[in-house]
Amino acid sequence: MGVAGCGKTSVGEAxxxxxxxxxxxxxxxxxxxSIAKMxxxxxxxxxxxxxxxxxxxQMLRTQAPVVLSCSALKRAYRERLRAARPAVGFVYLDIDKPLALQRVAARAAAHIFPASLVDSQFATLEPPTGEPGVVTVPAAxxxxxxxxxxxxxxxAHPSQETDA
Known part of the structure; x- marks a missing residue:
């Protein structure tokens, strides 16, 4: 989980x-x-x-075990996923704004998300500091x-599953 450009897809696939x-x-x-809006x-x-x-x-409930890439920027979003699958764990890919902008701009031609929206991602982000089942990994x-x-x-959290 994390803002655009943090590497959710790459880390999640790996x-x-x-x-x-x-x-x-x-x-x-x-x-x-939503895609058109973005x-x-x-x-x-x-x-x-x-x-x-x-x-x-629903996919978390029916397709486990699974790794899901999802921004999950707000605690309420993460709680919604936790309600669907209580054992879900989160890997928070922590990135700074300059690196996120650089990465999003570099992939602009092949992705639905424009660099102009990176600021809104950081404005929306509620870092999951102190939440259960969350590990933080530097995206750099x-x-x-x-x-x-x-x-x-x-x-260290063997009962947790992963949402990257």
């Missing part, structure tokens, strides 16, 4: 591969109206996200180090 679990790319499940440079509101989060929660680390840290930290 975690899923390492664990031998399925991977769900959360962005592929946004409603067409492509037009408009940030999503809570109302745009509830149905999406419910759909992802090389991918293999992020995955290694996430796995090591998650090993």
């Amino acid at each position: 975690l899923a591969r390492t664990l031998g679990w399925a991977f769900i790319e959360g962005d592929l499940h946004h409603a067409p109206a 492509q037009a440079g408009q940030p999503l509101a809570d109302e745009d996200r509830w149905g999406w989060l419910d759909q992802l929660g 680390l090389p991918l293999d180090e992020q995955v290694g840290r996430a796995l090591a930290l998650l090993a």
